[in-house]
Amino acid sequence: MMPNAEFPVARPRRLRRTASLRRMVAGTRLHPADLVLPMFVKEDVPGPQPVGSMPGVVQHSRDSLRKAAHEAAEAGVGGVILFGIPAVKDDRGSAGDDPEGIVQLAVADLRSDLGDALVVMTDTCLDEFTDHGHCGILTPEGEVDNDATLERYASVAVAQARAGSQVIAPSGMMDGQVGAIRAALDGAGFAQIPILAYSVKYASAFYGPFRDAAECAPKFGDRSAYQQDPAGPVGEALREIALDLAEGADAVMVKPALAYLDILRQVRDVVDVPVAAYQVSGEYAMVEAAAANGWIDRDRAIMESLVAIRRAGADLILTYWAIEVARRLS
Numbered sequence: 001m002m003p004n005a006e007f008p009v010a011r012p013r014r015l016r017r018t019a020s021l022r023r024m025v026a027g028t029r030l031h032p033a034d035l036v037l038p039m040f041v042k043e044d045v046p047g048p049q050p051v052g053s054m055p056g057v058v059q060h061s062r063d064s065l066r067k068a069a070h071e072a073a074e075a076g077v078g079g080v081i082l083f084g085i086p087a088v089k090d091d092r093g094s095a096g097d098d099p100e101g102i103v104q105l106a107v108a109d110l111r112s113d114l115g116d117a118l119v120v121m122t123d124t125c126l127d128e129f130t131d132h133g134h135c136g137i138l139t140p141e142g143e144v145d146n147d148a149t150l151e152r153y154a155s156v157a158v159a160q161a162r163a164g165s166q167v168i169a170p171s172g173m174m175d176g177q178v179g180a181i182r183a184a185l186d187g188a189g190f191a192q193i194p195i196l197a198y199s200v201k202y203a204s205a206f207y208g209p210f211r212d213a214a215e216c217a218p219k220f221g222d223r224s225a226y227q228q229d230p231a232g233p234v235g236e237a238l239r240e241i242a243l244d245l246a247e248g249a250d251a252v253m254v255k256p257a258l259a260y261l262d263i264l265r266q267v268r269d270v271v272d273v274p275v276a277a278y279q280v281s282g283e284y285a286m287v288e289a290a291a292a293n294g295w296i297d298r299d300r301a302i303m304e305s306l307v308a309i310r311r312a313g314a315d316l317i318l319t320y321w322a323i324e325v326a327r328r329l330s
Contacts, residue, residue, distance in 0.1 A: 028311040030303075032076030032326035036121065036276070036318045040213050041065045042085040043095075043102040053209035054281055055288045057320055059085060062102075062109055068323075069110050072118060075326035079119030081169060081318060082106055083214050084128055092137060093129030093152060097159040101129075104163035111164035121167040121196065122160040124153055124181065133211075133218040135172040135226065144226055149174050154184035161190040169253070171198040173226045179247035194250035196276060200237040200263060201255045203227035206282030213281065230259075237263045238270060245273065251316075256280040258305060261312040268313025277314035279305065284320045303328075 015025050040059045042049065048058035060068060069080055084103035086095035095101045103122060110120045126149070127135045136149030149172065157168045168185065170177045178197050185193050203224040211217040228236060241252050252271060254264045255278035268275050283305065291298030302321050309317050319325065 028307050030306055030310055030325070030329055032329050033078040034310070034315065034317055035077050035322040035326055036079045036081055036119075036316055037072050037077055037322035038081050038083065038278075038318055038320060039065060039068065040083050040085060041102055041106045043087040051209065051213040053212045054285055054320065055292070057213060057281075057284075059213060062106055065106055066109055066113055069114060069118070072323050072326075073114055075323050076330060077118055077322045077326045078316065079121055079167070080110070081121040081123055081167075082110075083123050085215050086129055089129055089131040091131055093126035093156075096126055096129040096152070096156040099159060099162070101159070104159055107160060107163040107165050111166075119166050120164065121169050122165040124157050124160060124168050124170040125172045126152060126156070127172075127216040127218075128214045132220070133216050134221075135223065136174060142220065144174075146174050146176070146226075150176055150180040153177050154180045157181040158184050158188045158190070161185055161188065161193050165193070167194050167196050169196040169198065171201060171255075173198065173201050173223075173228070175243075176247070178244045178249045182248035195248060196251045196253060196274075197244040197249035198255055198278075199241045199244040199249065199252040200260070200267065201227050201253070202230050202260065204230065204256050204259070204280070204282070206256045206259065206280045209281035209285045238266060241267055241271060245271065249273070251276060253278060253318075254314075256283060257309045257314070257317070258283050261308060264309070264312040264314060274315040275313055276316035276318060277309050277312075278318040279309060279320070281320070299328075 015021050042059040045061045047061050048064040051057045072080055082103055086102050107120055125135050127133055134144055136144040139145045153170055170181055178195055181195060244252060251274040253276040254260055254267055257277040257279045264277050287301050290296045306317060
């Protein structure tokens with residue numbers, strides 16, 4: 001709109017002059033409860049084990065996990081999501097649904113300790129538990145068998161719910177995974193447990209440090225046959241979203257976050273359920289590495305990236321900086 005000659009020209013800088021003015025008129029706000037902390041828990045370790053490619057992130061023991069979860073709750077973080085590293089892996093990911101498996105034990109610990117102080121979520125997949133590192137059961141030819149994998153996901157989800165998981169988050173990108181898990185949860189008496197579906201998950205180069213932390217890099221090939229192609233067809237993400245919602249998803253996720261803000265915005269514009277975005281390990285590691293070299297202002301880069309994800313439409317943000325940022329926001 002052109003300025004009206006009858007009135008003085010507006011000067012947007014007037015509302016940017018001071019920190020208090022900028023804070024008052026901010027159009028995008030973060031709250032600690034918007035944040036979810038991804039956490040790794042490893043079986044049979046005496047204490048936290050640093051992850052070399054993710055400075056500040058560790059593979060927790062059960063005891064150190066409990067301590068860190070307490071810190072997250074005290075900071076006001078909305079939730080945590082658990083990834084487990086078992087002592088023994090096999091070709092079907094048996095530790096994933098073992099009642100004495102590391103994730104089930106860790107969930108029970110946190111629910112006992114924290115009650116409803118924050119939401120305890122569980123990643124529901126097989127890559128952390130299989131000896132080949134893929135997200136499902138393999139055919140003799142070495143491809144992931146979609147339907148055989150669904151049976152395993154259903155069993156894992158029920159085991160996690162029995163242990164006390166408050167949100168089941170299937171991440172394997174198998175066709176029909178939400179429907180299979182919903183049916184299994186309902187049949188086992190867990191109709192009240194919501195599903196946060198990793199509905200839009202790309203075969204991204206930004207997952208490398210996570211695979212160090214979760215010890216789940218594929219022993220052969222990659223995951224391009226089941227995760228989405230970064231250059232895939234326009235509209236594919238929305239089709240995946242629609243399928244998961246039709247199968248019973250209660251919330252949906254876009255992963256990674258920063259490289260897919262356009263997709264995140266598209267999803268936010270068409271759904272009326274909570275939308276999560278995962279600020280993945282590579283995003284975290286790049287900021288930490290650049291800051292360690294003095295190339296960027298670490299604190300400002302962290303906050304700017306999170307504000308961008310929130311502005312693009314995320315209701316929830318999974319971020320390894322959750323505790324730090326929550327404390328800063330308090």
